[in-house]
Amino acid sequence: MGSVTLNADLHCHSVVSDGTLSPEQLAARAAGNGVELWSLTDHDELGGQERARTAAQANGLRYLTGCEISVTYLDRTVHIVGLGFDADDDTIRQGLRATRGGRELRAREMAEQLAKVGIHGAYDGALRYVGNPELISRTHFARFLVESGVCRDTGEVFRRYLTEGKPGFVPHRWATLKDAVTWITRAGGQAVIAHPARYGFSANEEFALFTDFKGHGGGAVEVVTGSHSAADAERYADAAREWGLAASRGSDFHSPDESHTDLGRLPDLPRDLRPVWDLLADRIQ
CATH class of the missing domain: 3.20.20.140 (Metal-dependent hydrolases)
Structure with missing residues (x-):
């Protein structure tokens, strides 16, 4: 071994x-x-x-x-x-x-930020990809934004929306x-x-x-x-x-x-x- x-x-x-x-x-x-x-x-x-x-x-x-x-x-x-x-x-x-307890609150804040730039329904959309609602994450939002046609792939989602300084980024402690x-x-x-x-x-x-x-x-x-x-x-x-x-x-x-x-x-x-x-x-x- x-x-x-x-x-x-x-x-x-x-x-x-x-x-x-x-x-x-x-x-x-x-x-x-x-x-x-x-x-x-x-x-x-x-x-x-x-x-x-x-x-x-x-x-x-x-x-x-x-x-x-x-x-x-x-x-x-x-x-x-x-x-x-x-x-x-x-x-x-x-x-x-x-x-895990902080993830849902962070996810709702992310959805609010995305709504401000015209992307609505992101929280419910991300939930469709979540096997465990306690663990909703940026990856689930990324999959929703690709499915919605907002971005071509998850890499583009992170670059445009989900990293520091971008509209959907919310830090978590x-x-x-x-x-x-x-x-x-x-x-x-x-x-x-x-x-x-x-x-x-x-x-x-x-x-x-x-x-x-x-x-x-x-x-x-x-x-x-x-x-x-x-x-x-x-x-x-x-x-x-x-x-x-x-x-x-x-x-x-x-x-x-x-x-x-x-x-x-x-x-x-x-x-x-x-x-x-x-x-x-x-x-x-």
């Missing part, structure tokens, strides 16, 4: 958060693509974990519990993936419930970095900085993120992920070495129609890095 060449995909999303496939469909797709170790990491939600584990076992996959937790750090949203924790732990469940890392580690798991190249931090800001993450007990960083270029992977492989962090690998797959990288279709981790699944050997189901 310790090999860096293991086809592990430890980051993807189902309809329980903002993906378009069920946990069962994801497990079958992962198995069909040669994945050997899998984790479902829905946003701020553990509701799909039992289904994912059962489906993984039915498809011959080894499984790690997972979740992607939204945190506010330096006034930006950063994602921390938790792997291998006890999904029945009360502290992480209560923390995630509180984190998430959990703190310390909260997320503590919830995960106290429940027996490993905390992972997700897709670090996406945040646009300066060198000093990124240094602060890694310092605080490690100080709170974080153990790994995503090196190979769907949104990382080869150069990004090399950069964060260096960061893993510098900070003494294990390396993780995950497609961040959401949908066959939207995701650039399919489940299990990722380069191997660099051979000299310690894979995060080495730290979680006794948590694999």
Whole structure:
């Protein structure tokens, strides 16, 4: 299980958060693509974990519990993936419930902002794409705006409407970095900085993120992920070495129609890095 060449995909999303496939469909797709170790990491939600584990076992996959937790750090949203924790732990469940609580209010404010620029019915439209109303997100709004013909694809929606400074952007205060890392580690798991190249931090800001993450007990960083270029992977492989962090690998797959990288279709981790699944050997189901 310790090999860096293991086809592990430890980051993807189902309809329980903002993906378009069920946990069962994801497990079958992962198995069909040669994945050997899998984790479902829905946003701020553990509701799909039992289904994912059962489906993984039915498809011959080894499984790690997972979740992607939204945190506010330096006034930006950063994602921390938790792997291998006890999904029945009360502290992480209560923390995630509180984190989800702000999403509906934020979504209604987004719809109000979009109505001001002539896009009406966005809240109800976005709800049609939501498997779990507690987890309504920008992605659901994006799908509605594409279906409505306002934009050609979800990328255009984000560029024109849903990023900072655009008419539909509403910030949300998430959990703190310390909260997320503590919830995960106290429940027996490993905390992972997700897709670090996406945040646009300066060198000093990124240094602060890694310092605080490690100080709170974080153990790994995503090196190979769907949104990382080869150069990004090399950069964060260096960061893993510098900070003494294990390396993780995950497609961040959401949908066959939207995701650039399919489940299990990722380069191997660099051979000299310690894979995060080495730290979680006794948590694999």
